[in-house]
Amino acid sequence: MADYKKIIDFIKSVYGNKDFTPLAVPVFAGNEKKYLNECIDTTFVSSVGKFVDRFEEEIAKYTGAKRAVVCVNGTNALHMSLLLAGVKLDDEVLTQALTFIATCNSLSYIGAYPVFIDVDRFTMGLSPDALKEWLTKNAEVRKNTRVTDLPKSQDFVYEEDKLACYNKNTGRRIKACIPMHTFGHPVRIEEIAAICKEWHIELVEDAAESIGSTYKGKHTGTFGKVGAISFNGNKTITTGGGGMLLFNDEELSAFAKHLTTQAKIPHRWEFRHDYIGYNYRMPNINAALGCAQLENLDRYITSKREVAAEYEAFFKNIPDIEFFVDSPDTRSNYWLNAIILKDKEAQLDFLEQTNDNGVMTRPIWELMNRLPIFENCESDSLKNTIWFADRVVNIPSSVRL
Numbered sequence: 578m579a580d581y582k583k584i585i586d587f588i589k590s591v592y593g594n595k596d597f598t599p600l601a602v603p604v605f606a607g608n609e610k611k612y613l614n615e616c617i618d619t620t621f622v623s624s625v626g627k628f629v630d631r632f633e634e635e636i637a638k639y640t641g642a643k644r645a646v647v648c649v650n651g652t653n654a655l656h657m658s659l660l661l662a663g664v665k666l667d668d669e670v671l672t673q674a675l676t677f678i679a680t681c682n683s684l685s686y687i688g689a690y691p692v693f694i695d696v697d698r699f700t701m702g703l704s705p706d707a708l709k710e711w712l713t714k715n716a717e718v719r720k721n722t723r724v725t726d727l728p729k730s731q732d733f734v735y736e737e738d739k740l741a742c743y744n745k746n747t748g749r750r751i752k753a754c755i756p757m758h759t760f761g762h763p764v765r766i767e768e769i770a771a772i773c774k775e776w777h778i779e780l781v782e783d784a785a786e787s788i789g790s791t792y793k794g795k796h797t798g799t800f801g802k803v804g805a806i807s808f809n810g811n812k813t814i815t816t817g818g819g820g821m822l823l824f825n826d827e828e829l830s831a832f833a834k835h836l837t838t839q840a841k842i843p844h845r846w847e848f849r850h851d852y853i854g855y856n857y858r859m860p861n862i863n864a865a866l867g868c869a870q871l872e873n874l875d876r877y878i879t880s881k882r883e884v885a886a887e888y889e890a891f892f893k894n895i896p897d898i899e900f901f902v903d904s905p906d907t908r909s910n911y912w913l914n915a916i917i918l919k920d921k922e923a924q925l926d927f928l929e930q931t932n933d934n935g936v937m938t939r940p941i942w943e944l945m946n947r948l949p950i951f952e953n954c955e956s957d958s959l960k961n962t963i964w965f966a967d968r969v970v971n972i973p974s975s976v977r978l
């Protein structure tokens with residue numbers, strides 16, 4: 578049995594909390610109040626204001642994306658990403674069962690189906706090996722026969738690609754793949770991108786948790802057609818609620834801006850709309866918070882990586898517990914620190930002992946394929962996914978200043 582007292586005392590000492598150590602709390606150590614006051618004083622709290630443009634420009638610069646487009650949250654950023662990737666009713670989307678519900682909800686809004694592919698032992702995100710194996714067994718590339726009956730006002734993507742990927746078992750088109758950079762640790766994204774290209778599948782990255790995380794020096798969320806970030810309150814930086822789309826394609830980003838702002842044709846007084854649009858634009862007041870938070874992002878990531886290094890050194894000397902580290906070629910933001918316990922029993926024991934003694938910890942999300950809403954969806958063996966689900970516990974991970 579693990580020496581819980583030693584572990585709990587250590588975690589408390591990392592953050593200097595005697596009584597209660599939360600899992601992840603936001604830090605407001607910069608210009609947040611100043612920028613918020615500016616919004617209130619000028620009355621620009623809603624859909625118009627300088628902070629929205631500034632936040633988009635600064636995130637694009639920070640991530641190296643050609644352009645970034647704000648959203649109200651990460652979930653609708655993912656929904657928009659999939660619409661822009663051309664996912665339509667009855668299509669299939671390849672993703673992980675080990676993810677937060679928003680990944681699967683976003684594709685379900687379109688009436689698409691998830692197919693669950695196993696994760697990688699060393700990244701905890703979608704495995705390119707499992708992806709390739711599943712596609713080789715179950716998919717074929719052939720001429721696109723998918724004719725949508727959507728009215729033009731809702732049909733954003735014309736299937737000019739002559740070839741498309743189909744699931745041989747269900748007959749459905751496999752339109753997109755969404756890997757998720759679990760807990761901020763980048764997946765083997767280059768290999769996944771190459772597989773998607775070979776199989777004529779659009780790549781959309783769920784980078785909700787990975788602001789500041791890079792793969793071979795390139796920011797997560799910039800490898801595919803679109804990437805989606807979240808600025809929810811528990812993330813590395815927050816806008817209260819918020820999301821961002823990352824693009825390498827200027828034209829597509831301009832269209833995203835149009836769709837996320839009710840598809841209104843710009844005019845001084847006329848209200849004319851050319852598509853069924855969405856009210857997905859982040860308000861100025863949230864963007865103001867984002868601008869202030871972004872000024873400190875590098876500092877926050879340095880702090881999170883320092884905390885992770887301390888955990889890593891500590892857990893090296895604790896039998897039967899592995900601290901999960903980022904893999905070669907990647908630099909993780911260590912959004913949520915994770916440890917791997919011996920088995921399910923050890924996991925439950927750890928959760929109970931820590932939560933009973935003032936250290937907040939939690940298991941990985943319930944796997945998507947185990948939720949009644951997705952239990953009939955196709956999947957591979959999910960070997961590593963199940964192995965992680967039975968063993969992973971997230972431990973306190975806030976920025977420490």
Ligand SMILES: Cc1ncc(COP(=O)(O)O)c(C=O)c1O
Nearest residue numbers: 650651652677679680785807809
């Ligand atoms: C993997 C993942 N995808 C999507 C989201 C959705 O983001 P939001 O909460 O901003 O809607 C989150 C987090 O909240 C997430 O962790």
